[in-house]
Amino acid sequence: MSESQKIATRDAYGKALAALATENTRIVALDADLSQSTKSVECAKACPERFFNVGIAEANLISVAAGMSTMGKIPFASSFAVFITGRAFEQIRNSVCYPRLNVKIAGSHAGITVGEDGGSHQAIADISLMRSLPNMTVLVPADAAATRWMVQAAAEYEGPVYLRLGRFPCPLIYEENREFKWGKGEILRMGKDIVIFACGIMTAAALEAADLLAAEGISAAVADIHTIKPLDEEFILEMTSHCGAALTVEEHSIIGGLGSAVAEVLAGKSDAPFARCGLIDSFGQSGSPEALLKHYGLDAETLATRVKQVLAQKQA
Amino acid sequence: MNFANAEQYALQMRREIIKMLAASGSGHPGGSLSAADILAVLFRDEMNIDPADPQKADRDRFVLCKGHAAPALYAALALRGFFPVEELSGLRKLGSMLQGHPDMHKTPGVDMSTGSLGQGLSAACGMALAARLDGLDNYTYALLGDGETEEGQVWEAAMLAAHYKLDHLIAFLDHNHLQIDGCIEDVLSPEPLPEKWRAFGWWVLAADGHNSESIKQALREAKAGSGRPVMIIAETVKGKGVCFMENQACWHGTAPQPQEAEQALAGLYSKENSSAQA
Structure with missing residues (x-):
C-alpha cells in the first residue's frame, strides 16, 4: 500500500475511459452535466465526437444510452451515484436490465466521503438498488488500478454493469498491472x-x-x-x-x-x-x-x- | 400475405388485434386500434425493414413508446411476415414470444423493449444519435401516446432531440384524447400539444391518423428535411373500427369477452368492401 500517492477512483475512471474510447470506437460516453466531477470530461476531450452531454436529466441519460446500445455502441453513462441509481432507477430497470442491454453505469461521489455536500448527495443505497436488479453486475473498485481494470472489463463484458466510484483520494493497494478476476474475491x-x-x-x-x-x-x-x-x-x-x-x-x-x-x-x-x-x-x-x-x-x-x-x- | 393497400392491411390488423385479445383474455384494445393505421403505413409501406433479416444493420428503427399497444405492433409484424400469424394467439401466455409489452429479445422485428411509459422516445433518440455516428441514412420512428406526454422524461428527450438536431427522428403522437382514467384534458392536460412540441424545437406536422394518405403526406414532409426532429400529431379515435369501443376510456385495458369479440369481428369483416373502395 503506497502512502505517498492517493488517487480518487473517479479520476482513474476518467483517464481509463478516455484511453479505452481512443482505442475502441464503439465506446460512447454520456453525462448529465457533471462531466467535470465524474471525470467523463476526460473522454470528452479525447473523443469529443463520441461524448454526449444530455443536460441535467438522469432519466433521459439512461434511456438514451440504452437506445445507443441497441445500435452496437458501448455507452458509459456517468453521473453522481445518488442520482444515477436513484432518480433513474426505473430507467435502469426497464430500459437497461430488463432487456439486458450493454450499458455501463458509472456512479461517482458514492458514499459519505463526498463530504461537505452532505447527506442529499451521499449515495448510501446505490449498491443495494443495483444489486437487486436481475442481469446487473455490480463492481466497486478499491483503487486506481482496480478502476482501470474494471473499465476495460466492463467494456469487454456484454451486459449491464454498475461501477461505483468515489471522490475521496484513496491509497494505491494494487500493483499497476495486477490481474484481476471478474467475480472473484x-x-x-x-x-x-x-x-x-x-x-x-x-x-x-x-x-x-x-x-x-x-x-x-x-x-x-x-x-x-x-x-x-x-x-x-x-x-x-x-x-x-x-x-x-x-x-x-x-x-x-x-x-x-x-x-x-x-x-x-x-x-x-x-x-x-x-x-x-x-x-x-x-x-x-x-x-x-x-x-x-x-x-x-x-x-x-x-x-x-x-x-x-x-x-x-x-x-x- | 398480400394486401392491396394500407387500409386493407390496417383492417386485417384490427381483426387480429381483437382475435388475439379475446384469446388472451387481457390486454389493451383502445390504444391498439387507434394506432393501427399509422403502423400499417409504417410497416407495410414506409420502413426499410426485411422480415428475412430482422437485424439488418441499416434498417429503419421503430420504438413503440406506448408499449401497451403491443397487439397492434404484433399484428403489423406478423402480417409483414416477421413471424407466423398463428403466433398471435399466444399473446400474454406463458412461454409465448408475444409478451404483454414488447420484448426485443423474444419477438422478431421489435427494436426496443418498452412498456414503462416515457422511456421510449429517449431510446429512439439514442438510436438516432448512434445511427448518425455510424453514418447511416436510416430513420428512427417512435410512436407515443398523448397521455404518455404527461411523463416528464418525454420532454427531456424532446429537448435532447432538438439540441442534437436529430432530423432523422420521426415521432408520431397517437392523439386519441383518452387515458385510463378519462379524457387527457380532464386527468392532467398536456395540451396544447402542437405548441409545446414546437416550443421544444421540433418540426410539428398534423395528420389524420386514420387516413393513410394523410399519414403518408406527413411522412413525405417529414423527410423533406428541416434539420429538426419531427413530431407528427395524428388525430385518432381510441378504439377505432369497433363501434362500441370508439371513444370509450373503459376499453383502454380491457379485453373483449367472447360475445363482444364476435360482435367486433362481425363489424370488422363487414368492412371489407367499403374499406377496399376507400
Whole structure:
C-alpha cells in the first residue's frame, strides 16, 4: 500500500475511459452535466465526437444510452451515484436490465466521503438498488488500478454493469498491472482469526485495521470484494470457515449492500460470529470525509474495535 | 400475405388485434386500434425493414413508446411476415414470444423493449444519435401516446432531440384524447400539444391518423428535411373500427369477452368492401 500517492477512483475512471474510447470506437460516453466531477470530461476531450452531454436529466441519460446500445455502441453513462441509481432507477430497470442491454453505469461521489455536500448527495443505497436488479453486475473498485481494470472489463463484458466510484483520494493497494478476476474475491492479507470483507475505499481502511490488530497479536485476513454481484460465494464461505469469524466493511448502508450480500451467503451455512460495518440505517451529513468516516465508525481504529467485539463472541 | 393497400392491411390488423385479445383474455384494445393505421403505413409501406433479416444493420428503427399497444405492433409484424400469424394467439401466455409489452429479445422485428411509459422516445433518440455516428441514412420512428406526454422524461428527450438536431427522428403522437382514467384534458392536460412540441424545437406536422394518405403526406414532409426532429400529431379515435369501443376510456385495458369479440369481428369483416373502395 503506497502512502505517498492517493488517487480518487473517479479520476482513474476518467483517464481509463478516455484511453479505452481512443482505442475502441464503439465506446460512447454520456453525462448529465457533471462531466467535470465524474471525470467523463476526460473522454470528452479525447473523443469529443463520441461524448454526449444530455443536460441535467438522469432519466433521459439512461434511456438514451440504452437506445445507443441497441445500435452496437458501448455507452458509459456517468453521473453522481445518488442520482444515477436513484432518480433513474426505473430507467435502469426497464430500459437497461430488463432487456439486458450493454450499458455501463458509472456512479461517482458514492458514499459519505463526498463530504461537505452532505447527506442529499451521499449515495448510501446505490449498491443495494443495483444489486437487486436481475442481469446487473455490480463492481466497486478499491483503487486506481482496480478502476482501470474494471473499465476495460466492463467494456469487454456484454451486459449491464454498475461501477461505483468515489471522490475521496484513496491509497494505491494494487500493483499497476495486477490481474484481476471478474467475480472473484481478492485476498490482500492472509490471517487466521477473522476475515474482513471490504469494498471500495474501505479496503484500505481494513488493511490499516489489520495492521493495528497485528500489533495486538490478532491475525486478520483482508479480502477485497470488488465484484459484489455476481458474488464469489465459494470464496466467502471458505474464508469465513478458515478464519471462524467475519466482518464486512462498506461505505454504504448495512441494509442491502456488501454486508447484506455476505450475510445472504452465510445464512444457514455458517455459524461463525459475523458483523457488518457501514451506515446503520442512516443518511450521512456534511463534514470532511475524514471526520465523517470517524463519526460513522469507518476509520481503522473503530474497525479494529469492531473486530475485537466479534472475536469476543467467537471465544464466548 | 398480400394486401392491396394500407387500409386493407390496417383492417386485417384490427381483426387480429381483437382475435388475439379475446384469446388472451387481457390486454389493451383502445390504444391498439387507434394506432393501427399509422403502423400499417409504417410497416407495410414506409420502413426499410426485411422480415428475412430482422437485424439488418441499416434498417429503419421503430420504438413503440406506448408499449401497451403491443397487439397492434404484433399484428403489423406478423402480417409483414416477421413471424407466423398463428403466433398471435399466444399473446400474454406463458412461454409465448408475444409478451404483454414488447420484448426485443423474444419477438422478431421489435427494436426496443418498452412498456414503462416515457422511456421510449429517449431510446429512439439514442438510436438516432448512434445511427448518425455510424453514418447511416436510416430513420428512427417512435410512436407515443398523448397521455404518455404527461411523463416528464418525454420532454427531456424532446429537448435532447432538438439540441442534437436529430432530423432523422420521426415521432408520431397517437392523439386519441383518452387515458385510463378519462379524457387527457380532464386527468392532467398536456395540451396544447402542437405548441409545446414546437416550443421544444421540433418540426410539428398534423395528420389524420386514420387516413393513410394523410399519414403518408406527413411522412413525405417529414423527410423533406428541416434539420429538426419531427413530431407528427395524428388525430385518432381510441378504439377505432369497433363501434362500441370508439371513444370509450373503459376499453383502454380491457379485453373483449367472447360475445363482444364476435360482435367486433362481425363489424370488422363487414368492412371489407367499403374499406377496399376507400
